[in-house]
Amino acid sequence: MLNLLLDITNATVDWSRAQFALTAIYHWLFVPLTLGLAVIMGIAETCYYRTHDVFWKDVARFWQKLFGINFAMGIATGIILEFEFGTNWSNYSWMVGDIFGAPLAIEGIVAFFMEATFVAVMFFGWDKVSRGFHLAATWLTGLGATISAWWILVANSWMQYPVGQEFNPSTMRFEMTSFSDVAFSPFAVDKFCHTVTSAWIVGAVFAAGVCCWYLLKNREHKLAIESIKIAGVVGLVASLLAVLTGDNSGYMVAKVQPMKLAAMEALYNGGESQSLTLISGVHPFKQPDYVNEKEPPYRLAIPNGLSLLATRSMNGYVPGINDLINGYTKPDGTKETSYQEKIESGKKAIVALQGYRKATAGMKDGDPLNEEAKSHLAILKDNIHNFGYGYIKDVHDLVPSIPLTFYAFRIMVGLGMIFILFFAVLLFLVHKRDIKKFRWIHWTGLILIPLAYIASESGWIVAEMGRQPWTIQDMLPVGVAVSNIPSTSVAITFFIFLILFTTMLIVEICILCKQIKKGPEYSEVAYKN
Numbered sequence: 163m164l165n166l167l168l169d170i171t172n173a174t175v176d177w178s179r180a181q182f183a184l185t186a187i188y189h190w191l192f193v194p195l196t197l198g199l200a201v202i203m204g205i206a207e208t209c210y211y212r213t214h215d216v217f218w219k220d221v222a223r224f225w226q227k228l229f230g231i232n233f234a235m236g237i238a239t240g241i242i243l244e245f246e247f248g249t250n251w252s253n254y255s256w257m258v259g260d261i262f263g264a265p266l267a268i269e270g271i272v273a274f275f276m277e278a279t280f281v282a283v284m285f286f287g288w289d290k291v292s293r294g295f296h297l298a299a300t301w302l303t304g305l306g307a308t309i310s311a312w313w314i315l316v317a318n319s320w321m322q323y324p325v326g327q328e329f330n331p332s333t334m335r336f337e338m339t340s341f342s343d344v345a346f347s348p349f350a351v352d353k354f355c356h357t358v359t360s361a362w363i364v365g366a367v368f369a370a371g372v373c374c375w376y377l378l379k380n381r382e383h384k385l386a387i388e389s390i391k392i393a394g395v396v397g398l399v400a401s402l403l404a405v406l407t408g409d410n411s412g413y414m415v416a417k418v419q420p421m422k423l424a425a426m427e428a429l430y431n432g433g434e435s436q437s438l439t440l441i442s443g444v445h446p447f448k449q450p451d452y453v454n455e456k457e458p459p460y461r462l463a464i465p466n467g468l469s470l471l472a473t474r475s476m477n478g479y480v481p482g483i484n485d486l487i488n489g490y491t492k493p494d495g496t497k498e499t500s501y502q503e504k505i506e507s508g509k510k511a512i513v514a515l516q517g518y519r520k521a522t523a524g525m526k527d528g529d530p531l532n533e534e535a536k537s538h539l540a541i542l543k544d545n546i547h548n549f550g551y552g553y554i555k556d557v558h559d560l561v562p563s564i565p566l567t568f569y570a571f572r573i574m575v576g577l578g579m580i581f582i583l584f585f586a587v588l589l590f591l592v593h594k595r596d597i598k599k600f601r602w603i604h605w606t607g608l609i610l611i612p613l614a615y616i617a618s619e620s621g622w623i624v625a626e627m628g629r630q631p632w633t634i635q636d637m638l639p640v641g642v643a644v645s646n647i648p649s650t651s652v653a654i655t656f657f658i659f660l661i662l663f664t665t666m667l668i669v670e671i672c673i674l675c676k677q678i679k680k681g682p683e684y685s686e687v688a689y690k691n
Contacts, residue, residue: 171631173649175641178250179590180425181656187242187619188624188663192236192670194618197311197358198396199229200304200363201338205392210296216685221385222300223288224682225369228674230285236672239663250652254633254643261327261338264319265345269313277306311361312354319350321634322625323418329546332540336637340533341404353625356407359400360618366397367607367614370588372678374607374639377598380680390592398585404578409471416472416480419635421560424483426566427468432482434493441572446565452483485565487557501557503676508552511545514538550637562630570623577617584610 192458203225210218244266247255255262283291283299291299320326326343327336338344370393373386416423423429428444429436441460444450450458469478479493489500499507521535531539554560584606591597629635632641 170641170646172641172646173650174647175309175644177649177652177656181250181652181659182243183626184656184659184663185239185246185260186622189236189239189243190619190622191615191667192232193238193311194231194306194364194615195368196229197230197237197304197361198363198368199225200307200365200391201362202365202369202392202394203229203398204301204304206389207297207300211293217384217388219288219681220684222391223504224385225389226300227677228501230281230370231670231673231677233281233570238666242601242659247330250647251633251643252645254638256335256636257643258336258634260335261324261344262263264338264341265313265316265320269310269677273306273310273313277310278304279557280461292649293320308358311358312409315348315354315357316345316347318625319347319353320344321632322353322629323347323349323414323639324634326592329542329549331542332522334515334519338448349418350435350648352407353409356404356411357621359403359407359437360403361574362396362400363578364403364614366393367581367610369393370397370585371607371611375634375678376681378601378608384597385682387592387597390597394585394589394592395526397581398589401578401582401585405582408575408578410417412471419629420481421483421486422562422567423472424481424486425562425564425628426562426571426624428452428568429453429468429480429482429486432480432485432490434479435466436468436472436480437463438466439463444565446566446569448565449561450564452561453566476490483561487560501551501554501560504548504632505553505554505557506556507545507548508550510552511542511549512552514541514545516612518542538666547636550639550642552634553639553642554631559631562628567624567628570620571628574617574620574624577613577620581614581617583612656687 175554203222206218206225209215209221211549247262274486280302283296284303287299324336325347326338326340328339329335330337339627342351359415370390371384373390375394376382376386411469412423415426424432427439428442428450429439430450439458440462442458442463444458466476468480470476472478472480481490481498486498487501489498489503491497515538517538521532521538525531587598588603591600597603602662631639631641
């Protein structure tokens, strides 16, 4: 395992990354709508419980049908995603399975069974259980999906900010030392809050878009208007919360993943009182020459904005890409080592681990370490924090794709601002005006449905591409984490999954459109128009 880079080809690494990215992107097309519609249908059924008005029961059942269609597709892609850790990323699973496997196991045992239990009551328990019990089942279905998301995001956040673990040289595995540190790290909490609120936005935009289509077609007026009121409130609250959680997430990224922040901002050379870039002329298809360029051309920025985001001080120091590569001195006098120094330290850790393994070969558990083993172990402990850097060949390999992270971040933030404006206008029109007359807002609602998914996927692109080349930040690069299998095997399954997932997506869209076109099943004909 220590010499994996000598055996695993770049083609295997690239195809394994591509396949995982494909699966994750398709899976995330289903997850946010599940989380978002869970809130919409929960509020609708709560209205039914409070008012006893059968209209709200029909509204809740309509959104539950769309939820169910999407829910089933999300499960299928999610299962495949987890299997890929064993097939394509077996070295990763071996080295950190003791830590990473725990939240995934909890997600499967607790959250999934919770969803499976209550989703059955939600769909088939109408008129078979009390209204209160059914309402609880509906909310618990959404809560189960949210808990499921929590544990998945805990696992992902640990990859971004590995805490609560230590390396065991005898087993060559990273082992958990504190479950609470892993489960409740500040990075995980921020990521969960931001991700879930963004999913609520997707659900709210989807629900509003469906209602806008009904208004364009001059049908289902009452359902459309009442559902727009719910979606508008959920969407506006979620959008504002996403701004707050996103700001805190940016602060956490600045603390634990400064290279990601530098790439997001195309910040080549940092310093104090850094501006927050709104837009600039970063080449969209080419990694810029950050070594020789002072800053991207045509830059429009907010003065001191980046320093405020990253340090909570208008004059705070923010390192740029070159500062991180070459090492720099903070304003308080502390020095950050260069990437080359970290690489040398990581190589020492790898050599020390090899020496320790040889020195302890044949020893049984409980046997005292010999002097040679102790010497290697001391060197390993001094350098283990840079272990992953030992596999890096060039310091510039530690710089992620600047164009991809730079523009993905701005797409996410820009669309987020548009959603805030949309929901604010939507609520104004539905409460103060006759929204049926404003066809432009109806078309806007329809257009924003795909844009909501683009914004959501862009956020994940920033999160995952921004930490490259790491599978686990500073601990395990992707070249060491993949399975040592032929690249052709991964390529074949890539295209199989591409066809399968695309077919599933087309099928879901067709079923959703058919159900939307069919409309709700009303208990009383008077509500139809």
